[in-house]
Amino acid sequence: MPEVGDQAPDFTLPTTDGEINLSHLTARGSVLLAFYYEDSTPLCSNEISMLKDDYEVVRELGAEVVAISADSIDSHRVFAERLGGVPFALASDEKLDAAKAFDVVDDSGKRSRRAVFVIKQGGRIAYVERWFQPGNPGQYEAIFRALGLDA
Numbered sequence: 001m002p003e004v005g006d007q008a009p010d011f012t013l014p015t016t017d018g019e020i021n022l023s024h025l026t027a028r029g030s031v032l033l034a035f036y037y038e039d040s041t042p043l044c045s046n047e048i049s050m051l052k053d054d055y056e057v058v059r060e061l062g063a064e065v066v067a068i069s070a071d072s073i074d075s076h077r078v079f080a081e082r083l084g085g086v087p088f089a090l091a092s093d094e095k096l097d098a099a100k101a102f103d104v105v106d107d108s109g110k111r112s113r114r115a116v117f118v119i120k121q122g123g124r125i126a127y128v129e130r131w132f133q134p135g136n137p138g139q140y141e142a143i144f145r146a147l148g149l150d151a
Helices: 022-028 042-053 055-060 073-082 097-101 137-147
Strands: 012-015 018-021 030-035 063-069 089-092 115-119 125-129
Touching: 012 073, 018 022, 022 030, 022 063, 030 042, 030 137, 042 055, 042 063, 042 073, 055 063, 073 089, 115 137, 125 137
Parallel strands: 030 063, 063 089
Antiparallel strands: 012 018, 012 089, 030 115, 115 125
């Protein structure tokens, strides 16, 4: 179970923007890694919309956003279109390899829970929230503090 201070487990996944590799991303900067349950569900739509709204702030802090669910790339594309476009990669973790590595598989064993990790440049985990609640201001403040924003 990866915790703050640990080296983040590496993974490579297909995304709506092509293939990504976590260690390649963290070689360039920090990553806000957001696992979510399922495309097009109300709470997950809210989570992705909030990340979309805050994307420019995240980028100004030198970080990239990657959102991950077990849905297919085709499903992600439809979901992104319904949200009016998404400026970050939606990664497909159909075999739950990344979710297992980060210990965020839900009780059904078929999907990931809503969870957020901030991984700093170089790959060390700076923040862990395994039960992310979209709309919880305290969790958002903690995420932005981990990214380096003085809140």
